[in-house]
Amino acid sequence: MPVDLNLLIGGAAGQGVHAITLPLAKALMRQGYWVLGVQDYQSRIRGGHLFNKVRLADRRLFSSREGVDLLIALNQETVTLHQQELSPQGLIIYDAAEVKELPGDVPSLALSPKNLLPGAAEKAEIAVNARACGAVLGLLRVPLAPMLALLQETFGGKGAEVVEWNVQAATKGYEQAGALAGRFSMEQITPPPEPRLLINGHEAMALGALAGGLQFICGYPMTPWTSLLNAIALRAERYNVVVEQAEDEIAAINMAIGASYAGARALTGTSGGGFCLMTEALGLAAVTETPLVIVVSMRPGPSTGLPTRTEQGDLSFVLYASQGDSPRAVLAPGTPAQGFALTAKALNWADRYQLPVIILTDQYFGDTQFTHTPGEFPEVQVDRALTTGPSSGTYERYAYSADGVSPRRVPGFGPDLVVADSDEHTPDGHLTEDLAVRVKMHDKRLRKLKGLVQEMGGITTAGDPDAALTLICWGSSLGPVQEAVARLEGEKTPARMVHLSELWPFPAGPVAAALKGSKKLVMIEMNASGQLNHLLRQETGIKVDHLVLKYDGAPFTPEYILRGLSGMV
Amino acid sequence: MLPIELYEGLESAWCPGCGNFALLKAFKQALGELEIRPQDLLVVSGIGQSSKFPHYLKCHTFNGIHGRTLPVGTGVRLANPELKVVCVAGDGDCYGEGGNHLLAALRRNVDLTLVVHNNQIYALTKGQASPTTDQGQKTTLQPQGVPYPPLAALALAVSQNCSWVGRGSATDPGHLQDLYKQAITHRGFALLEVLQPCVSFNRVNTYQWYRERAYRVEESPGYDPENELWAYQKAKEWGESIPIGVIYRHPRPILEEAHPALAAGPLVRQQPKRDLNQLLADFF
Numbered sequence: 001m002p003v004d005l006n007l008l009i010g011g012a013a014g015q016g017v018h019a020i021t022l023p024l025a026k027a028l029m030r031q032g033y034w035v036l037g038v039q040d041y042q043s044r045i046r047g048g049h050l051f052n053k054v055r056l057a058d059r060r061l062f063s064s065r066e067g068v069d070l071l072i073a074l075n076q077e078t079v080t081l082h083q084q085e086l087s088p089q090g091l092i093i094y095d096a097a098e099v100k101e102l103p104g105d106v107p108s109l110a111l112s113p114k115n116l117l118p119g120a121a122e123k124a125e126i127a128v129n130a131r132a133c134g135a136v137l138g139l140l141r142v143p144l145a146p147m148l149a150l151l152q153e154t155f156g157g158k159g160a161e162v163v164e165w166n167v168q169a170a171t172k173g174y175e176q177a178g179a180l181a182g183r184f185s186m187e188q189i190t191p192p193p194e195p196r197l198l199i200n201g202h203e204a205m206a207l208g209a210l211a212g213g214l215q216f217i218c219g220y221p222m223t224p225w226t227s228l229l230n231a232i233a234l235r236a237e238r239y240n241v242v243v244e245q246a247e248d249e250i251a252a253i254n255m256a257i258g259a260s261y262a263g264a265r266a267l268t269g270t271s272g273g274g275f276c277l278m279t280e281a282l283g284l285a286a287v288t289e290t291p292l293v294i295v296v297s298m299r300p301g302p303s304t305g306l307p308t309r310t311e312q313g314d315l316s317f318v319l320y321a322s323q324g325d326s327p328r329a330v331l332a333p334g335t336p337a338q339g340f341a342l343t344a345k346a347l348n349w350a351d352r353y354q355l356p357v358i359i360l361t362d363q364y365f366g367d368t369q370f371t372h373t374p375g376e377f378p379e380v381q382v383d384r385a386l387t388t389g390p391s392s393g394t395y396e397r398y399a400y401s402a403d404g405v406s407p408r409r410v411p412g413f414g415p416d417l418v419v420a421d422s423d424e425h426t427p428d429g430h431l432t433e434d435l436a437v438r439v440k441m442h443d444k445r446l447r448k449l450k451g452l453v454q455e456m457g458g459i460t461t462a463g464d465p466d467a468a469l470t471l472i473c474w475g476s477s478l479g480p481v482q483e484a485v486a487r488l489e490g491e492k493t494p495a496r497m498v499h500l501s502e503l504w505p506f507p508a509g510p511v512a513a514a515l516k517g518s519k520k521l522v523m524i525e526m527n528a529s530g531q532l533n534h535l536l537r538q539e540t541g542i543k544v545d546h547l548v549l550k551y552d553g554a555p556f557t558p559e560y561i562l563r564g565l566s567g568m569v
Numbered sequence: 570m571l572p573i574e575l576y577e578g579l580e581s582a583w584c585p586g587c588g589n590f591a592l593l594k595a596f597k598q599a600l601g602e603l604e605i606r607p608q609d610l611l612v613v614s615g616i617g618q619s620s621k622f623p624h625y626l627k628c629h630t631f632n633g634i635h636g637r638t639l640p641v642g643t644g645v646r647l648a649n650p651e652l653k654v655v656c657v658a659g660d661g662d663c664y665g666e667g668g669n670h671l672l673a674a675l676r677r678n679v680d681l682t683l684v685v686h687n688n689q690i691y692a693l694t695k696g697q698a699s700p701t702t703d704q705g706q707k708t709t710l711q712p713q714g715v716p717y718p719p720l721a722a723l724a725l726a727v728s729q730n731c732s733w734v735g736r737g738s739a740t741d742p743g744h745l746q747d748l749y750k751q752a753i754t755h756r757g758f759a760l761l762e763v764l765q766p767c768v769s770f771n772r773v774n775t776y777q778w779y780r781e782r783a784y785r786v787e788e789s790p791g792y793d794p795e796n797e798l799w800a801y802q803k804a805k806e807w808g809e810s811i812p813i814g815v816i817y818r819h820p821r822p823i824l825e826e827a828h829p830a831l832a833a834g835p836l837v838r839q840q841p842k843r844d845l846n847q848l849l850a851d852f853f
Contacts (some may be wrong), residue, residue: 030853076672181651197852207848213841239842240830242647245672251640254633258644259612261631262652263837266644273653284634294589299691374849382843415608419623422616430624431581431632556823 001187003015003033003058003248005066007083007136010051011098013041019050020129022198022369023154024136027147029198029371032189036061036479037198037369038555041308042373047475049077058189061371062335066559069184070133070139074098091183093135109135109180111173129227130166134173140186144174165257197372201365201476204336204377205295206231208343209267210239213382216264218244218255222271222361223307225297229269231370237394249274253281253294261420263410265347265387269359271338272314273304275321281320282356288420289398289406289445291350298362301552309553310363312475312526315535318358319504325442327449329353330504332360334460334478337376338501339365344380349455350386353448360503362526364555365476380490391416396427400440400510404447449505456503459514462486469569470518471561472544473525474500474532479522480556484565485559500532506539515542520568522546524561571604573597583618588739588765590775593625593688595742599749610653613642615667617659617693619686619765633653636666639674642681643824649823649835654681655753661691664700664720671722672759675729680751681824682759685722688767689774696770706773723762724761725803727797727817734804734817738764738783740776743814751815757823764811779811786812794818 009024011017021037029035033056041050055064071078073094083103086092092108102108111131130151137147151166155394205228209217215369217236220231229243236243242264246252251272256268270278275296277524285292294319318330328350333339339361379425387407389565390501395416399406406427409416419429425442463485463538475479476497488495498514500507515521523533523542528551548564550556576597583589600610602731614620616635623630629652636839638656643841646654663671663685674683689709691697697710701722704710705714726734733755737745745763754760764783766776786803789812800817804828833839 024753172837195853197849199852203852209845210841210848211845213843215836215839215841216644218644235848237829238847240833242828242830242836244643244647246640247669250637250677251643251673252642255644255647257633258631258646259643259836260644261641261650262611262645262648263835264648265836265841266648280634281637284637288633377845377849379845380843382841384838410649410837411608411611412649413839415606417607417627417629421624421630421632422634423632429630431621508677515713529742 002445003056003189005069005184006065007054007056007058007070007086008051008068008074008080009072009132010049010078012077013050015074016051016073016129016375017050021054023147023150024426025054025369026198027150028142029196030053030146030191031142032062032191032369033057034059035198035369036064036371038064038364039367047345049081051078051082063558064555066344066557067485070136072136074128076100086443090178091131093231096202109177111135111176121364128169130169130244131173133222134170135177138174138177139180140184142186143181144171163428166449186234194374194510197371197374199336199372200369201333201336201339201361202228202367203231205339205343205359205361206235207377208234208340208380209347210241211380212265212344213263214241214267214347216242216256216266216320217268218246218258219252219268219270220249220274220501222248222274223521224299224366224432225269225271225274225295227366228295228297243493246393249277250281252277254284256292257281257285257290260292261288261410261418267293267295267347268355269296269297272301275314275318279321282328283324283326284422285356286322286326286445287422289354290420291354292356293346293350293359294356295359296468297366298360300551306317306553308528309363309551310385310555311551312362312477313528313531313551315503315527315531318360319535325446327355327445328504329355329452330360331357331458331502332475333365334475336370337372341379341380342501343564348381348383349452350516351454352383352405354405362476386410395401397429398425398444400427401527403451404444405451453464453505453507456498456507457510458504458507460499460501460509461497461514463489463496464494465496466517467496468519469493469495470498470515470521471495472498472515472521472523472532472536474503477524477526477556480558480561483558484561486561488569495504495569503532503535506535508539511536512540520545522568523546524548524554524556526550571606571728573601575607576600576627578627578793581625582621584769585760586768587618588688588767589618589622591619591739591742592745592763592765593622595746597626598746598751599753603750603753605653605753606665608627608775610655611645612655612657614637614657615662617662619657619659620662622657635752637670637684638661639667639670643674643677643679646679646681646825647828647831649837650680650831651835653753656681656683658683658685660687660689660701661699663846675726675731678732678758678821680757680825682755682761684752685762687762688771689719690767690771692767692770703773714770719807721805721807723760724801726760727800727804729795730819730821731760731817732819732821733759733815734800735759735815736762736813738762738779738813739766741779741785744785744813748815757820764813771802771848776852782809782811783813784810786814786816
């Protein structure tokens with residue numbers, strides 16, 4: 001019998017929902033489960049309702065799914081809001097001090113912190129979280145020792161006493177769950193021979209950036225982009241990275257351009273509204289041919305929209321943002337491993353083609369924890385494409401060239417002067433109003449895309465290559481679509497996924513080839529207008545048969561996609 | 570002493586008689602006296618007549634967009650602390666469009682020089698009020714007169730303990746040349762505002778207007794640029810008399826020192842640590 005369980009841990013902000021989810025998910029991952037953890041939170045510091053979902057299985061997971069098997073409720077609201085999602089085998093573990101009303105027909109387990117650790121409220125709060133973790137492991141008959149080690153790792157910094165409360169509480173919960181144990185027995189799952197990673201999209205991109213030789217990052221905080229900035233800042237000292245918090249997004253991108261002009265590998269990022277502020281300088285990076293990677297982490301708009309939710313609504317925006325025909329590349333990873341590889345690649349492409357490279361992520365991609373193997377994070381190459389040799393004496397920053405790429409020097413390597421200008425300019429970098437030069441220089445800049453598009457591909461396929469039905473998607477929708485395809489195949493409906501992660505300059509040839517032979521094309525996107533659909537039509541003339549769109553701020557689930565296909569399959 | 574011909578750039582497109590000519594010449598002379606080679610200097614500019622300044626020089630140049638000289642210059646310094654950086658902006662560019670960056674720069678104390686060419690008007694767009702246009706002055710966009718007072722940028726800088734604050738004038742080029750030298754050699758953020766007559770669009774603040782008012786503050790009794798309260802009073806002085814010279818000096822640690830990654834010199838010369846196994850270990 002395959003194992004596939006969904007845990008939902010819910011409470012008010014400030015109750016420690018996130019604090020317990022990570023150790024729990026990690027303990028389960030170390031034990032050998034494939035774990036996938038999704039965060040759902042509101043834009044507030046305390047109160048409100050937030051929950052995390054942890055799905056665990058004995059096989060690789062690509063997506064979260066609907067339904068709840070184990071509801072861990074730290075407050076009443078969690079029970080009230082989620083009890084209807086409980087599966088027939090479902091069970092509730094709850095904080096008896098907070099939860100008073102339970103559905104009558106669902107087995108439940110009460111955790112009472114007061115009986116365990118009398119005294120300070122703080123102790124009780126910590127205790128109930130750890131106790132819930134212990135109870136979950138007891139229920140699943142997973143050894144407790146790895147969890148106790150993680151509690152030591154997590155709370156060691158707070159002193160031996162805090163660790164001891166947590167260890168006591170987890171042990172008590174583990175014992176208490178004994179009565180119900182066996183309901184979800186998973187004794188047959190053993191730790192993998194090689195350790196796996198539990199990592200979210202933004203953490204993986206931070207690793208890709210650092211492995212790719214990042215030297216400078218600056219940004220202004222904005223959800224959901226901030227988690228990437230934080231993940232790099234946390235490691236900055238170890239990896240010799242300059243991290244500067246900018247006064248606004250306009251400063252962030254201009255500062256990153258300055259650092260890159262001076263030769264540092266530079267990255268900045270933001271989310272929707274912040275990118276609105278960056279667009280003028282996006283053109284500045286393009287016209288001055290300054291390499292730059294910009295991460296745009298999407299959330300639902302327009303304007304402030306739903307700040308802590310997810311969407312893929314900024315593709316059209318980043319494709320065309322900034323005035324004039326302004327060259328850029330646009331990438332959109334689908335998994336943490338892709339995020340790792342594409343971030344390193346983006347740094348290389350930015351340097352090689354001397355233009356801004358935008359990486360689109362979203363809240364779901366950034367915050368969702370995936371289980372990966374270390375082999376999925378291979379060593380990356382660093383290609384700075386800098387000219388640092390002896391001075392030619394006649395250096396021109398924007399020398400005309402067949403591929404549009406001019407030799408790039410930076411200040412500090414001898415007498416060659418590096419003159420960069422936002423005005424239209426002559427090859428030596430000085431402003432000009434010579435209209436013939438304008439055409440020649442503009443052609444030179446745009447010609448770089450012809451070389452870059454030759455390198456573009458980024459197509460991931462899954463399912464039956466000969467299937468009549470093809471589901472097309474991009475960015476973070478990969479997982480849910482891949483699982484939808486697997487489920488269709490399980491129901492004897494051959495289907496195929498074509499996922500795009502390299503979106504601009506659009507790899508029209510490879511995409512058209514990948515879609516060839518399909519009888520029915522369905523575009524699956526997390527936005528209201530079908531933005532990749534427009535792009536596909538524009539670049540290849542291909543017209544899809546059906547669109548499955550979602551823009552309520554919650555991530556795709558395989559079930560949602562399958563419902564969207566009903567009537568077609 | 571290096572010859573000023575070394576810094577000869579493109580032929581200028583400024584109006585004949587523009588105050589900028591005096592600034593350009595004094596700047597070149599200051600560079601020559603300081604023996605700063607073109608390859609050791611970056612001039613960052615934005616948009617406006619002042620922002621053409623680096624094109625008329627010979628040095629590393631980054632002519633960016635309106636209002637953003639300071640973030641670009643800051644980014645450069647945080648990547649290469651060996652490069653001498655001078656940001657050149659106008660009153661509209663720096664005090665208007667890029668105001669937030671000035672506030673941040675005053676706090677950061679990056680080791681760069683900000684020169685604000687203050688002609689008290691928007692010249693490139695032909696004569697609208699700038700943040701420093703005097704109250705009541707009639708312009709193309711404010712035919713009834715500017716309804717509010719000008720920004721006292723130097724007083725703002727003193728109030729935030731800017732590490733070096735000074736004012737020069739196109740009407741006193743020898744004095745200006747010395748101020749350039751002091752600002753460029755100052756360790757930390759130096760704000761040098763230069764009174765620069767616009768002969769085409771500002772018929773009020775003319776050469777004569779500035780000549781009648783600007784006086785060398787260091788020659789006046791009680792000169793005390795290390796004294797914050799004295800400096801604040803001098804920075805607020807504007808009208809019948811306008812002090813020029815070093816107004817405030819307040820040495821403090823520079824931002825570059827706060828970034829350990831810069832201790833080993835320019836980032837471009839460093840070999841990044843890229844230990845993948847160590848990176849992955851956090852997630853097992």
